[in-house]
Amino acid sequence: METLAFLFQWGLYALLAVTAVAAVGVVTLANIFHAALCLVAVLIGVAAVYAALSAGFLAAVQILIYVGAIMTLVIFAIMLTERIATPASGTANRLVFPAALGSLVLFIVLSRLIFSTAWPLRPGGNAPLTAEDLGRALMGPYALPFEVISVVLVAALVGALVIARKDRP
Amino acid sequence: MSSHILSWITFTPLIGAFLVLLIPKSYKAYVKWVATLTTVITGLFTLKALTLFSLATSKLQMVEKVAWIPQFNVQYFLGTDGVSFPMVFLTALICIVACLASFGIREREKEYYFLYLLLETGMMGSFLALDLVLFYVFWEIVLVPMYFLIGIWGGPRKEYAAIKFFLYTLAGSLFMLLGILALYFGSAQHTFDWLALTQTKFDPALQRIVFLAFFAGFAIKVPAFPFHTWLPDAHVEAPTPISVILAAVLLKMGTYGFLRFSYPILPSAAVWFQPAMAVIALIGIIYGGFVSFAQTDFKKMVAYSSVSHMGFVLLGLAALTGNGFSGAMLQMFSHGIITGGLFLLVGVVYDRAHTRDMGAFGGLGAQMPLYAGLLTFFSLASLGLPGLSGFVSEFLVLLGTYITSKTWAALALIGVILAAAYLLTMIRKVLLGPANPKWNGIAEINLREILTLVPLALLILAVGIYPKIVLDYMTPAVQSMAALFGGTPS
């Protein structure tokens, strides 16, 4: 049991590391297509983290919505707008140095904050949620936001349709 | 009607302004007559108020008070006393005169008279408002028509002059607004009511800050020395009637502000600021005099002479004595009529010759003898010739100042000499000397122009010979003011 927990723990760390590397890949890889693939990796990695945190429903949604829907869309868009064989040069702008510095400082600041904060941990942690729990919540207290989301999606689709559709004279 | 006489005085021009707007294009010729009639009616209301005015009291008279923004204690509060009434009278008079002088305006007449009458409402309101916010409102209302009047109908650099005038004054008045708000929050009862504020004793530190804030607003309008640079531009570029109003009324709004608000509400700060005020006044007097002397532009010379003469008003204020105050008030009045007249005269010759370069003239005394006589008369009044109003006020200011500081009075006397120097030089260049053949056919000053000047001249003479006719209106107010600063009220 100990060993399993140990393995699980280190496995999770490894997962985090891999995901982080993939994230770096998303932002640094010269080829946008590769970067998109890296993002898929990150998304899957994050989904795995959700699963590890016993948020299985969320993990599933992550895979379905993100990887399934959004990423397909993105990659489709990439292929629409750019040939895959675009020369690799010049995919980053001239802000690399200040951006790196800024991001680094931001990361350090946030890390320091994270470690210096005494997080008010709930003793024993919250119990894991089932899909049913979430469903009840969405139909209960979160009913209105849930409905609003649907409106947002409708509006977004209507608008996106108008904007993206080809003009016929 | 007489119960709301001050409102009538203030808003009659506004009514007239909208009437002017309503005149259809085909009746364009009547626009100026409607406007003139409006100013005359306003003048009649002022005369009516004159009969109602009691000389016996320093209290506010003909008060009108209605809540305007009750949540903020802002009132529609009009009233008059010896400080404001002469200014109201002056405004009414000058507005009639300048309206007559505007007949030469041919371009965009409707707009012109609309703005002109709007301006009159703003000026009247500024002098009559006794609620600080209301005062500020009127004060700012003045700016906008002024901007257009200079900007549309002005000289070659009109746009520059207009915006410069506008921004200068606006910047100053915004600080004034801050000061007004500071008084509001500094007063226990949270009020903008002038009467209540004068009865409140403010903390000296607050007084100083507010005084400085007010100073920014008022000194720019006066204009006191380092803030005067808008003045030559605005005066020179403005069309003649507007220069007249600028010099005769608008500048007075600054010193009126000191007299009405800064000094009675913030007496300890006034004492604290006394030396600085005197220095600013003296610099204005002497500096203005010298700079006037250096001018070759006729109008600019008169403009700079205003800096010098308004310095006397400030000096009278700085003296903090009864004579100083009455001198300052009288100087406001007499500078109004004198410099107003001078600008009219500059306009007369400019209309004919289309130049204001004094060097281009010469010998006009022979070609336009009537004009020469009037110009000489107003110049002499301006240089403080006894028997004319300028002398009395300068004398009172000097007398008042002398008691406070001999040095100040002595320095101010330099200004008296300077005034003679630049005005006589002007007369020498324009009227005297060999006649310039270029102006041989130049038309003599016409009847309408004379009509605009005569009332002013008569008033100058009357005040100069028997100043009590004006001083009597001011005396109670002066005494209560002097009492604030340790003067002995009788």
Added chain:
Amino acid sequence: MNALESLRFFVPEAVLLAGGFLALFLDFFLRNKKWIGGFALAVLVVTACLCVWPDKNSILFSGFFALDRFTYFFRFLALSVVAVTILLSLASPETSGKNEGEYYVLFLFMAFALILAAAAVNLLAIYMAIEFVSILSYLLTGFVKKNPEAKEAAVKYLLFGSVCSGIMLFGMSLLYGASGSLDIAAIGARLGSPAWTGLALTGLLLMLAGIGFKISMAPFHLWAPDVYQAAPTPVTAFLTVAPKAVGFAVLIRLLSASFPALAWKWQAVIMGLSMLTMTVGNLTAISQVNIKRFLAYSSIAQAGYILMGVTVLNVTGLSAVLIYFAVYAFTNLGAFTVVSMVSNQCGNDDLSSYAGLARRSPVPAACMTVFLLSLAGLPPLAGFVGKLFVFSAAIEAHYVLLATVAALNSAAAAYYYFKIVRLMYLTGPIEKTPVASPWPIRLALAFTLAGTLGLGLFPAPLIGFVRLVLGQ
């Protein structure tokens, strides 16, 4: 209150939503799309009529949205702004065409989103409502066909907004983690102790990115000029007012509910940003040549003044914000109404189109002058009342520096407002034909002009109403 109980209070919003879907439905049948605009207007009016003055403040939908007087105020603001925008759109060639139906639908949704945002009292609700407003704004910005600039602006807007909302979300997640709750009042209660200062402040600053983006507060304002310039004029008119208003509503709710204990910290931040915002806005506005871009910077500066009221979050400050917003809405929409008239006629937004406008069409020029003077804060126009109140707030709290900077800024601002006035009155007309003024524009102009003059001359009712809203 749970969802079912809450619905009773939610009738206006429900009507709005229903109207939106109905309009979408009607779009399939109606050939003349202007009718949909008319329908949308009708929906807005009906909604406004259905709004009932809340006797007491209640929290609806299990703690997501507050139905209080504050919401009530912003409901009206949002509805009026959207209504005026639709009026402008009806007359604008930019927004006319095949897709006009969807356009009005989006605006009805927008009204709904705005009200939600103003009512949100929960981080989730705040995020959702703001994101909803943002998404609709991106869409509306890029709505014009074949306008590369509009598309470009939409892209910039989208990228900028997404990053900002990402940053805000991160801040929200931290706050949530530290407090264990998404309710802004609960956050305030949990994070009140000094031990939480660091985290709460970081959370707030990160959230400021999102809210600052909405209210175009420096340094989060950079998107605004580009977007305002390129978006269709009615949309720009809308964007300069409504999203800002709800941004301020959210900011006020957040600061007063979640961070009252940190006031001594954030007041300095907001004050600094207020001065920065007005200065940057004014300085940059001076050298603009495009009227919409010019008004964009002006609106940035105006946001700076409004932030003065936020800095002093007491009754004076809050009434200052609300009053300023009311007058600013009228004034700015009024200015854009005239801009819309001119650009409908001239087809461009160059300042040079305004040369000699006073000769071409005196009435619009005079109205524009009134609006600009009001923006400059000159009495007796509405803008002055707003200025009076924000200055009062600063002076009352003894923020002399803030007041001084604001005063200097106002003077500088007057300069560039007068630049337009100068063009209209002091220069000759390039073209002689007067600009057209169809009835929707006239209606909008009359409405905004009445507001600008009326609120300036008789501000007492508005102030009374605002006091009532604030429970005084």
Added chain:
Amino acid sequence: MIIPLEHLLVFGAFLFAAGIYGALTRRNILGILLSIELILNAVNVNLVAFSRSTSLSPETGQIFALFVMALAAAAAVVGLAIVLALFRIRKTVWTDEINLLKW
């Protein structure tokens, strides 16, 4: 919890910082959109982690995360639509080429 909360949070912060970096440096607009997804995922990691450890009611964090995903989807749809529309007119997706509007 298998690993300390702080470690998860640092992971989230890293994703966040990386996303910010990407948003700042990617020349391709789609690259920026990818980076924004990274940021949103960072937030979601945080939310889920908090919902397990500090949240007063367990479901809030996860539901928030769900909403973030949904809204991200909506934003992505709109974003891609706008990018496509832009590409159609300007034939570019590179940020430094979309600067018609400035100053």
Added chain:
Amino acid sequence: MILLPCLIPLLPLAAFAVNLFFGKRLRARAAWVSVATSSISCLIAFYCIATVVRTGTMKAQWVWIMLENTPLRFGYLIDPLACVLLFVVTVVGTLIQVYSAGYMHDDPRFTRFFAYVSLFMSAMLTLVIASNYVLFFMAWEVMGLCSYFLIGFWFEKPSAADAGRKAFLVTRVGDVGFLAGLMTLFAVTRNLDFESLGASAQAGGPLLAVAALLIFCGTIGKSAQFPLHVWLPDAMEGPTPVSALIHAATMVAAGVYLVARSFPLFEIFPDVLTVVAITGTLTAFMAAFIALTATDIKKVLAYSTISQLGFMVAALGLKGYGAGTFHLMTHAFFKALLFLGAGSVIHGTGTQDLREMGGLFGKMRHTALTFLAGSLAIAGVPPLSGFWSKDEILAAAYQSGHGIIYYVLLLTAFMTAFYMFRLVFMAFFGKPRSPGIHAHESPAVMTVPLWILAAGAVLIGLPGSPLMGNWLGRFLAGPHTHGEHALNLVVMFSSILAGLGGILLAWLFYVRAPQLPGIVARRASLLYRMSLNKLWFDEIYHVLIVRPFCFLADLLYGFDQKAIDGIVNETGLATVRTSRLKAWIDTYLVDGTVNLVGALVQLSSALVRRIQTGFVQHYLLMILAGILVLIFLEFRP
């Protein structure tokens, strides 16, 4: 009845108004309006004088304004001193106006001339009877104004226009001192009435001495005393009757009158009196010295006037209150006579240059004879009027103990006789030097006043002479106890000697041996050039005052343009008429916003704009930087 004296100045004022407004219709009758009013004033004045002689001082006062709590009263005060002046001014004034009617006959601005002269009469008479310093000062200034108008009467001539301005400005300097003196006096005594001056001045104190000195500044300016005498010679640009009336007989004597009026104040301070005496003496000598070489007939008389005024001032400074006033009276007559005579000469010959005249005696007999009478009077030949008054002054000097003053004055008296007879000999005797001049006698309207004045010049000394028991002195001294000078034979003898010696020397130089002046001039060339160039006063003032003044004015204006208003305005002026104006306004208008900071604003505007690169990732970087900065600011220790 109480208002009767008020008519004295008001009548000429009415004449002024009538002539000014109805002059066009009056034409030649204008002169008679002036003369008539003046004559009536003269009669009223005589009546008043008689009243004063019989019953003592006449006075009345009304409140003019309130100076805080002190009322400032205006009114008249006719005491013996005022009587003397009233007599002089009305009589001489009227005569000169009669003369002017002839002299100015052909001038196109004939009516204007009489308007001015009437205004002057009004002001002068007001001054004479004024009861109060302020009213006095007001009249004083109006007189100055009339002087300005009349000097510049022929304003088409630049030199006349300039001279008027110079006169006004120079006297203004003195007037300002006078005004300051008034204020000082008021501040100390709270009283500006003449009548109670003696009583209120008893308080004393150094400030009062300063007041006296400052008041004396007025005299220096108005009576052309050193160092402000420079305006008077230039004032001769005016018509000659004006020179006679204003710049010889009356106005310039007002300064002396001022000192006499303020005598109760002055006599408290011996040091001040000494200053007055020295100023007077210096002026008298200096002017006489310059007059020695002057060649313009009016300039000689002008310097002579200055010199004689110096005598009067010196007399007052030497406590010779009666002597000074007496000389004022006699001088008014003989100097008016001399000027009118000179006017007649100019009228007859058309030139003012002595070197072109000569041998006029035969052609202008009336003029010559009367002129000779005047010259004898001024030279101090007994028993003409000048002798008596000058003798009294010399006696006062002799007794004062200031020996040097006495000798200087005596020398001056000698020089006076010399230059006057130099003038007489050059103009009336010898042969005509310039062939182009065809002299003719003036009409009766001019010669009759000459004769009347000549009679005055001869006889007017009598009331003050020992022959009439010093009546005038006693009359004047009524309130004062001093001023009595016993007949002093030494002084009288030396005075006669000086006068006759001067005449003799002049005869020697200009009749007997005409080559002598040239020789003397070569021998004492420095002295000669000093005299000829009027001691370089004008040049020195030009360098020391006028040039720095103008320079300062230009400098300050430049400062105003450049430093205060920014360099932009200068450029603006240059580009006003170019099409660049608009661009210029746009570029520099910010100057208006905060003036000096203007350019800065424009610059920062340009800089701030640059942030808006249009490049979305720059914006994002700004956000990041902004947040980081805020975080650091908030978490700094």
